[in-house]
Amino acid sequence: MKYCFGPVPSRRLGLSLGVDILPAKTCNLSCIYCEIGRTTNFTCKRAAYLSTDSIKRELEGLIVKKNIQFDCLTFTASGEPTLHSDLGNLLLFARTLTSKPLVVLTNGTLIWMDEVREALCNADLVLPSLDAVRPRPFRRVNRPLTCIKPERVIEGIRRLRRETTGQIWVETLLVKGINDAPEDIRCLENALNAINPHRIQINTVVRPPAVPWARPLSLAELEQVRNILGKRAEIIASFKKNTNQACQSIEETRILEMLARRPLTLEDIANLTGADRQSLKLTMRGIKEKGLINTEHHGKKIFFTSLKKGTGNNR
Ligand code: SF4
Numbered sequence: 001m002k003y004c005f006g007p008v009p010s011r012r013l014g015l016s017l018g019v020d021i022l023p024a025k026t027c028n029l030s031c032i033y034c035e036i037g038r039t040t041n042f043t044c045k046r047a048a049y050l051s052t053d054s055i056k057r058e059l060e061g062l063i064v065k066k067n068i069q070f071d072c073l074t075f076t077a078s079g080e081p082t083l084h085s086d087l088g089n090l091l092l093f094a095r096t097l098t099s100k101p102l103v104v105l106t107n108g109t110l111i112w113m114d115e116v117r118e119a120l121c122n123a124d125l126v127l128p129s130l131d132a133v134r135p136r137p138f139r140r141v142n143r144p145l146t147c148i149k150p151e152r153v154i155e156g157i158r159r160l161r162r163e164t165t166g167q168i169w170v171e172t173l174l175v176k177g178i179n180d181a182p183e184d185i186r187c188l189e190n191a192l193n194a195i196n197p198h199r200i201q202i203n204t205v206v207r208p209p210a211v212p213w214a215r216p217l218s219l220a221e222l223e224q225v226r227n228i229l230g231k232r233a234e235i236i237a238s239f240k241k242n243t244n245q246a247c248q249s250i251e252e253t254r255i256l257e258m259l260a261r262r263p264l265t266l267e268d269i270a271n272l273t274g275a276d277r278q279s280l281k282l283t284m285r286g287i288k289e290k291g292l293i294n295t296e297h298h299g300k301k302i303f304f305t306s307l308k309k310g311t312g313n314n315r
Pocket residue numbers: 027028029030031033034035036039078079080107313314315
């Protein structure tokens with residue numbers, strides 16, 4: 001599979017068949033918490049960075065011919081998926097292949113553009129990010145291209161909420177000492193009231209970040225923020241055991257493919273594969289001894305990471 005990956009366990013979406021529509025790492029932000037590292041192609045230019053026809057062919061092969069099982073089809077990227085100029089076309093095509101929810105993970109920065117909102121109106125669920133409202137914390141946490149301004153991001157998401165029949169879940173990722181000051185949360189609350197999303201999802205640095213000094217908030221601190229943001233707000237829990245049995249066997253290549261997209265704990269991989277922890281431990285040890293993966297400590301968790309850095313998006 002060149003563009004699609006998984007199905008992979010998602011913290012929010014269940015078993016998600018991912019489709020990665022940009023080459024690594026094409027983005028207009030370089031978030032300090034990004035789990036796929038620093039942005040190498042730093043751009044705001046929308047273009048068909050990967051062949052639309054090739055992506056369609058692969059999707060059709062998997063969904064129609066192979067009849068792969070999944071809970072939702074998630075458009076993501078090794079960067080920001082709205083930078084792909086054919087996103088709307090791809091969503092329309094995907095709709096002809098499946099009735100499962102079509103999801104787009106986005107950093108929200110281009111939603112102010114009419115053509116991007118038009119594309120996103122073809123999705124069932126859009127998950128835009130809004131990490132900070134005040135300019136300084138916005139710059140510190142997201143490290144955007146200079147043309148990107150938080151007020152434009154907010155206005156774009158607000159307009160999409162009015163124009164789409166799909167759901168809008170806004171994610172806010174808080175980094176200790178960067179965008180979690182009381183004033184930041186107050187501004188965020190005002191912005192979210194203006195956007196009026198269906199859900200607000202509060203997150204923190206739970207996977208190895210782009211910079212080692214990006215630190216998570218504690219659960220108690222996240223709960224305080226949730227209380228301020230109100231009933232629609234929830235703390236995104238760690239990935240829970242998925243009951244879908246799409247994957248029964250432990251395949252080394254499949255594990256490597258998953259790890260090339262995002263770091264995973266043993267628990268994550270076990271949940272996806274349905275494998276028992278003991279045999280999985282042996283498998284992972286074997287892969288590590290071959291020099292194909294590494295382990296990285298983050299917080300109290302140990303993540304397996306691919307030595308072939310690559311694709312995927314932690315949003
Ligand atoms: S977290 Fe998403 S928006 Fe931020 S740099 Fe990584 S890919 Fe881009």
